[in-house]
Amino acid sequence: MEIRVVPLPEERKKPKYNDESQLGFGRLFTDRMFIAEWKAGQGWVDARIEPYAPFVLDPAALVFHYAQEIFEGLKAYKWPDGTVALFRPEMNARRFNLSADRMCMPEVPEELFLGGIERLVALEKDWIPTSEGTSLYIRPTLIAVEPVLGVKPSDHYYFYVILSPVGAYYASGFKPVNILVEDRYVRAVPGGTGEAKTGGNYASSLKAGLEAKKKGFDQVLWLDGVHRRYIEEVGAMNMFFAYENTVVTAALSGSILNGVTRDSVLKLAVGLGYKVEERPIDVNELMADIEAGKVKEAFGSGTAAVITPVGTLCFRDVCHTVGDGGVGELTQKLYDTLTAIQYGKLPDQFGWVKKIG
Numbered sequence: 001m002e003i004r005v006v007p008l009p010e011e012r013k014k015p016k017y018n019d020e021s022q023l024g025f026g027r028l029f030t031d032r033m034f035i036a037e038w039k040a041g042q043g044w045v046d047a048r049i050e051p052y053a054p055f056v057l058d059p060a061a062l063v064f065h066y067a068q069e070i071f072e073g074l075k076a077y078k079w080p081d082g083t084v085a086l087f088r089p090e091m092n093a094r095r096f097n098l099s100a101d102r103m104c105m106p107e108v109p110e111e112l113f114l115g116g117i118e119r120l121v122a123l124e125k126d127w128i129p130t131s132e133g134t135s136l137y138i139r140p141t142l143i144a145v146e147p148v149l150g151v152k153p154s155d156h157y158y159f160y161v162i163l164s165p166v167g168a169y170y171a172s173g174f175k176p177v178n179i180l181v182e183d184r185y186v187r188a189v190p191g192g193t194g195e196a197k198t199g200g201n202y203a204s205s206l207k208a209g210l211e212a213k214k215k216g217f218d219q220v221l222w223l224d225g226v227h228r229r230y231i232e233e234v235g236a237m238n239m240f241f242a243y244e245n246t247v248v249t250a251a252l253s254g255s256i257l258n259g260v261t262r263d264s265v266l267k268l269a270v271g272l273g274y275k276v277e278e279r280p281i282d283v284n285e286l287m288a289d290i291e292a293g294k295v296k297e298a299f300g301s302g303t304a305a306v307i308t309p310v311g312t313l314c315f316r317d318v319c320h321t322v323g324d325g326g327v328g329e330l331t332q333k334l335y336d337t338l339t340a341i342q343y344g345k346l347p348d349q350f351g352w353v354k355k356i357g
């Protein structure tokens with residue numbers, strides 16, 4: 001599909017940030033956005049890149065009432081030689097369409113998804129920060145905009161992409177987080193929407209997150225919604241536990257998100273000589289293994305935070321320190337290797353990197 005580029009008037013250009021260390025995450029957006037519309041009977045129409053601006057939506061638009069919404073998250077990296085690269089973006093395209101299918105939304109053809117992102121990022125490449133650990137966060141989103149109060153799939157959608165220059169997630173260093181294992185609230189159940197990246201999953205997770213923060217925790221670790229016994233995932237991260245020679249993560253049960261970083265970590269861990277296991281992880285066994293010193297390291301994986309070391313896990317008022325509570329050797333190695341591939345500092349032996357322009 002042809003992409004129309006609407007001119008960006010000089011006066012619409014935003015002031016650029018001048019201190020990359022103050023970028024934070026997801027607060028600042030670039031000058032332009034990509035948008036295409038889907039209309040029943042017509043399919044995808046009017047793909048265009050426009051100056052970044054608020055939408056005017058009818059207050060009855062379906063997204064506001066019945067939450068027909070999905071999104072993705074990936075990053076563009078600027079290499080020291082000026083190359084701009086994406087990391088496994090076709091995985092995001094595929095997952096976006098799995099989410100769309102679950103929420104009865106139209107498929108976004110891969111050429112439109114990737115073509116829109118690539119064209120937009122190429123136009124906005126001067127916004128990509130270059131200091132250590134910084135990148136351009138890419139947020140593709142699909143929303144239902146038909147104005148009708150009816151529980152039904154919309155007949156009109158916006159697919160849009162916005163870009164946010166983001167700072168190093170660990171501005172104050174690579175620091176282990178403290179996690180509360182949540183056994184009262186649940187995030188998802190088999191047959192539900194846990195495997196889709198859809199807004200409602202996050203709205204319903206806020207309460208547990210706030211209560212955990214009040215108690216001094218950084219995040220919650222969800223258990224499965226049926227038995228409240230098997231480890232699922234954390235916020236927007238998949239979880240890993242490293243034993244002596246084995247790295248264990250929860251199997252894709254249908255209620256956890258199939259992370260691109262999760263898949264990359266599994267492949268890198270094999271390369272580092274570990275056996276990897278995707279299986280149900282019983283929280284009681286896990287806590288006993290941490291207590292016995294068998295679990296050497298724990299960490300989360302996701303696009304935003306890359307790899308996050310876990311210092312302590314608390315379950316039913318008992319806290320367990322993983323290893324010595326610091327950043328484990330494997331955790332550090334995985335972070336270093338993954339980011340080196342993303343920033344073009346290590347050969348891309350898996351074919352994960354997609355250069356733009």
Ligand SMILES: *Cc1c(COP(=O)(O)O)cnc(C)c1O
Nearest residue numbers: 236237238257259260261302303
């Ligand atoms: C996005 C997300 C992840 C991480 O997926 P990546 O593809 O690695 O970024 C994990 N869990 C949830 C709930 C998510 O939304």
